[in-house]
Amino acid sequence: MxxxxxxxxxxxxxxxxxxxxxxxxxxxxxxxxxxxxxxxxxxxxxxxxxxxxxxxxxxxxxxxxxxxxxxxxxxxxxRAIVFQNHSLLPWLTVYDNVKLAVDKVFGRRKSRAEKRDWIMENLDLVHMTHAMDKRPGEISGGMKQRVGIARALAMEPKxxxxxxxxxxxxxxxxxxxxxxxxxxxxxxxxxxxxxxxxxxxxxxxxxxxxxxxxxxxxxxxxxxxxxxxxxxxxxxxxxxxxxxxxxxxxxxxxxxxxxxxxxxx
Incomplete structure (x- = not known):
C-alpha cells in the first residue's frame, strides 16, 4: 500500500x-x-x-x-501546509507563532516543558532560535518562511x-x-x-x-x-x-x- x-x-x-x-x-x-x-x-x-x-x-x-x-x-x-505567504500572526513572537501550532496539536499530551523543548527543537532545525523573541515585522522574508516551516514541522505531520x-x-x-x-x-x-x-x-x-x-x-x-x-x-x-x-x-x-x-x- x-x-x-x-x-x-x-x-x-x-x-x-x-x-x-x-x-x-x-x-x-x-x-x-x-x-x-x-x-x-x-x-x-x-x-x-x-x-x-x-x-x-x-x-x-x-x-x-x-x-x-x-x-x-x-x-x-x-498534513501541514507551507504557503508562499508565511501567514504568521504579526502580534506574536517567532516562538509564540510556533507555540500556537504545538498547543493546538498536542494540547495536554505534552507537558509545558516538553512543548517548550519541542518548539525550540523545531526552531533549531530552521536555524531561528536566535530570533525566537522577535515579531514577524522585525525579521526578513526568508526568516519568516523558516518560521513557517518550523511551525509546520512542529505539528509532526505525516x-x-x-x-x-x-x-x-x-x-x-x-x-x-x-x-x-x-x-x-x-x-x-x-x-x-x-x-x-x-x-x-x-x-x-x-x-x-x-x-x-x-x-x-x-x-x-x-x-x-x-x-x-x-x-x-x-x-x-x-x-x-x-x-x-x-x-x-x-x-x-x-x-x-x-x-x-x-x-x-
Missing part, C-alpha cells in the same frame, strides 16, 4: 451558466513514505488545487486521496505540503532555504510534496518530478525519477550529467506544452 495514494482524482467547479469547469482530470499518483516529490507545470494547470486537495482544504469531485489508507476529506494536523514556499524570495535567500529544506529532509526523512515553477529547484530537491499537462482538465503528463545521490551540492551538480539530463527533460516537457498553448491561440 502506498503511503499517499491519489487515485483517479477529478476536481471540477461550477462555471457560468451551470457549466462544469474541470480543473483536474484522472490524476493518479503514489507517493512513498520519506519521498520528496515536486509538482511542476504551467500556470493554470491545477498544481495548487491538487495540493489543496491533499491538504483537505478542498474535496475531490470524484476519485479518492488516501494517506496511510485513511481517506482525506478535511484538513488535519497530519506529510509536509509546500506550495511555492520560496517564490517571493530573492535568489540568494531562496538558495539558502532550499539547502535548509534538504537538510531537514535528510535529518527527519519526512515525506514532502512541493509545488514549484522553478525547474532547477525541482531537480535539486526532488526524488521524483511530476509534470502536469496544461489546463483545463489537467492531468499528470510525465513523472521523472531524479537519480542523483544525496546529499546534493548545487555547485558541482550544475555540471553533473544526470542533473543536466533531468533538467533538459523537464524543460523539454514544459516548452512542448507552451507550444501547444500558442498553437491553440
Amino acid at each position: 502506498s503511503y499517499l495514494k491519489i487515485d483517479r482524482v477529478v476536481k471540477s467547479f461550477a462555471g457560468p451558466g451551470g457549466r462544469e469547469n474541470v480543473v483536474l482530470q484522472d490524476v493518479r499518483l503514489n507517493v512513498e513514505k520519506g519521498e520528496f516529490v515536486s509538482i511542476i507545470g504551467h500556470s493554470g494547470c491545477g498544481k495548487s488545487t491538487l495540493l489543496n486537495l491533499v491538504g483537505g482544504l478542498m474535496q475531490v469531485t470524484t476519485g479518492a486521496i488516501k494517506l496511510e489508507g485513511a481517506e482525506v476529506n478535511a484538513p488535519g494536523p497530519d 506529510i509536509l505540503l509546500l506550495d511555492e514556499p520560496f517564490g517571493a524570495l530573492d535568489a540568494l535567500t531562496r538558495a539558502h532555504l532550499q539547502d535548509a529544506v534538504m537538510e531537514i529532509h535528510a535529518r527527519l526523512g519526512n515525506t514532502m510534496l512541493m509545488i514549484t515553477h522553478d525547474v532547477d529547484e525541482a531537480v535539486l530537491l526532488a526524488d521524483r518530478i511530476v509534470m502536469m499537462t496544461n489546463g483545463p482538465a489537467a492531468t499528470i503528463g510525465e513523472v521523472l525519477d531524479v537519480r542523483i545521490p544525496r546529499p546534493r551540492d548545487r555547485i558541482p551538480l550544475s555540471t553533473d550529467p544526470t542533473y543536466v539530463r533531468a533538467r533538459e527533460s523537464v524543460l523539454r516537457f514544459l516548452y512542448e506544452r507552451h507550444r501547444l498553448v500558442e498553437a491553440a491561440e
Whole structure:
C-alpha cells in the first residue's frame, strides 16, 4: 500500500451558466513514505488545487486521496501546509507563532516543558532560535518562511505540503532555504510534496518530478525519477550529467506544452 495514494482524482467547479469547469482530470499518483516529490507545470494547470486537495482544504469531485489508507476529506494536523505567504500572526513572537501550532496539536499530551523543548527543537532545525523573541515585522522574508516551516514541522505531520514556499524570495535567500529544506529532509526523512515553477529547484530537491499537462482538465503528463545521490551540492551538480539530463527533460516537457498553448491561440 502506498503511503499517499491519489487515485483517479477529478476536481471540477461550477462555471457560468451551470457549466462544469474541470480543473483536474484522472490524476493518479503514489507517493512513498520519506519521498520528496515536486509538482511542476504551467500556470493554470491545477498544481495548487491538487495540493489543496491533499491538504483537505478542498474535496475531490470524484476519485479518492488516501494517506496511510485513511481517506482525506478535511484538513488535519497530519498534513501541514507551507504557503508562499508565511501567514504568521504579526502580534506574536517567532516562538509564540510556533507555540500556537504545538498547543493546538498536542494540547495536554505534552507537558509545558516538553512543548517548550519541542518548539525550540523545531526552531533549531530552521536555524531561528536566535530570533525566537522577535515579531514577524522585525525579521526578513526568508526568516519568516523558516518560521513557517518550523511551525509546520512542529505539528509532526505525516506529510509536509509546500506550495511555492520560496517564490517571493530573492535568489540568494531562496538558495539558502532550499539547502535548509534538504537538510531537514535528510535529518527527519519526512515525506514532502512541493509545488514549484522553478525547474532547477525541482531537480535539486526532488526524488521524483511530476509534470502536469496544461489546463483545463489537467492531468499528470510525465513523472521523472531524479537519480542523483544525496546529499546534493548545487555547485558541482550544475555540471553533473544526470542533473543536466533531468533538467533538459523537464524543460523539454514544459516548452512542448507552451507550444501547444500558442498553437491553440
